[in-house]
Structure formats: structure tokens, C-alpha cells
Amino acid sequence: MVNLLDRWMGRLHGRPVAQWGVVLVLSLAFLAVLEMFRLPAALLLAPMIAGILFSAAGGTVKVPNFFYAGAQGVVGTMIARSLPLSNLTEAARDWPVFLGGVGSTVVTAALLGWLLTRWRVLPGTTAIWGSSPGAASTMTVMAEAFGADVRLVAFMQYLRVMCVAIAASIIASVVMSGAGHPLPPVTWFPVIKPAALAAALAIAVGGAFLGKVAHVPAGALLVPLVTTIVLTWTGVVTIQLPPWLLAISYALFGWSIGLKFTRETFLYAARATPRLFAATVTLIAICGGFGMMLSWAAGVDPLTAYLATSPGGADSVAIIAASSKVDVPFVMTMQMTRFLVVLATGPALARFMAGRAAT
Secondary structure, eight states, X not given: OHHXXXXXXXXXXXXXXXXXXXXXXXXXXXXXXXXXXTOTTHHHHHHHHHHHHHXXXXXXXXXXXHHHHHHHHHHHHHHHHTOOHHHHHHHHHTHHHHHHHHHHHHHHHHHHHHHHHHTTSSSTTHHHHHTOSSOHHHHHHHHHHTTSOHHHHHHHHHHHHHHHHHHHHHHHHHHHTTOSOOOOOOOSSOOOOHHHHHHHHXXXXXXXXXXXXXXXXTHHHHHHHHHXXXXXXXXSOOOOOOHHHHHHHXXXXXXXXXXXXXXXXXXXXXXXXXXXXXXXXXXXXXXXXXXXXXXXXXXXXXXXXXXXXXXXXXXXXXXXXXXXXXXXXXXHHHHHHHHHHHHHHHHHHHHHHHHHHHO
């Protein structure tokens, strides 16, 4: 496909509108394929794959920084909206269970990242950031802020997202043997509550701008995230994020990452894929073992424990859990607790592990 795109690049050179048309068509084509396999992260993965192939073939268009920052702000607001206060109180009440489940996954992922860095599979701290178990979009943004190669971090993170989504979907299907209930169709254009939508956009765009101006690492995502948590938990505002807005933000996010790839980066990632895939499968298998231990220790059913300890992404696991007969609050509390731990410890842990790998 890259060679086919390559032949078109000569005709499209200097024609940004035509190039964006090709990127859009490619994105829709990949989206159709991924939706056939019911991959939960398809709305983000399809634009990213399209952007990678198009850029590797010589495309020159990029997502303007303003739109990229706005997309980060919407994603940050969306993540915060999925963190109800009740989840954290449940985690505090059963803290030994959550500490064991979260800690085992984070430590295992850090050790795998350290080994990949030690073996020089990827340059610098890229493998350590890429191994972070969950919060894929957040880790990608934060990795860029701390000097890692965001393209390779994104490649590694979303390779894991795809593998986890596929593995979890297959396991849930086998365990449930078709007993799960189908997901309700998405209402792409719900009734809009103007005040709630305006509040969400103000927090997302205003917070992203403030984060950039204040030079906060990954501020375009983190400032809206923290602001949304504070304002919604205290009941100051109610926000609405319609599916069409999230779809646009996912597409902008995916294009922003994918279109940063060069031909050299694409070839480098392709050569590293077998080792990255092996590391990802190893992480999923080890976390599955932790899930079985959690099932025994906490008295939850094996599928609930497996989904709770799956190493990201939380959105994919949430959709799979909702279509299966599992303890959804337990699964999402574990996933969200790990997300917060990774978010809080990611930069320091990456620097520490990178220092250990260099010695």
C-alpha cells in the first residue's frame, strides 16, 4: 500500500486539500476494516494507521497544533468524566486488593520496558514509556513532553491496545460462549444540552490553551483533565461530550501521531515489531496470571479478574466488560486506579528505569 501511495505523491505534491482527501479516504477504509473485527479503539487506530502509511509514502500535511491541542483537551475531559468519585472510595475501602492488582501490572510493565531499553530495541526512554500499562493517549503525550520519540511510543502503546482488545474480546467470547448481551447502538447525534456542551468545550479548549501557555508537561491534556475532575466532583458544572465530538477528537489525535512518522521511522518500527509483539504478548500473559491470582484472593469470577488486570486500554476494556456478565464496577475501578497511578508515577519511573538501563 505504501508503494501505491508513493506513486500518488508526485501528483499530490503541493496540494494539501487533495492530500487530506486521501488521508480521509484511507482512514474510513481502515475504520471499516477494524469495525468488522469490532475493535473498540477503531476510531483512533484507523486515522493513526492511515496517517502512518500516508506520511511514510511521502505525504506532507500535518494537523495544526491548535487542533491537536484541542483534541488533547477533549480526550482529557473525556477521561476525567469516566472517573466518578465512587470508584476511588471503593478502591480506598479495598486498598490491599487494588494495590496488589495495580502494583503487579505496573512493575511487570516497567521491567519489560527496562529490558527492551537495555537490549536497545528502541532508542532512549521510548520503550519504557511505550510499556506503560494503560493510559495510552496520556502516556504518548507525556512521553513527547519528556523527550521520548512520540511516534515509536505511540506505535508501541497502540500495538498493545490492539493486542489487548483482541485477546480480551476472544477470551470474553470463549468464556461467555455467546451468553453476553449485545451492546446498544451508539446515538451519534443525541439531543444537545447547550450549557453542558459549552462547558465541556470551554474546559477542553481553554484548559489546553492554558496548559500550553504555562508550559505544563502534557498540559493540553492534563489541565483539562484535572479541571474537569475538580469542577464535576464538586458539582459546579455538568458536561456533555457527544459521540460525534469524541470521534472528531480521536481522528485528530490519531492523525497527529500518524502524520509525524517518516519513512525512516516507519521502517524502524517495522523491524522492531516482532520483538515488540513478543513483549506485548508476554505482558498480557503475565497480567492474565495476576488476574487468576486476584480471582482467588478477592473471590471474584476469573473473567472479571482478567479484565481488571488487562494492561490497557481502559476504554477498550470498558466496552468489552459492558458486553459480558462481569462485575463492571470492579473492573473499571481497577483500570481507573491503575490509570491514576501510571499518570502520577510515569515521568519519574521512566527517568529512573532509563537511568538503570544506562548503567
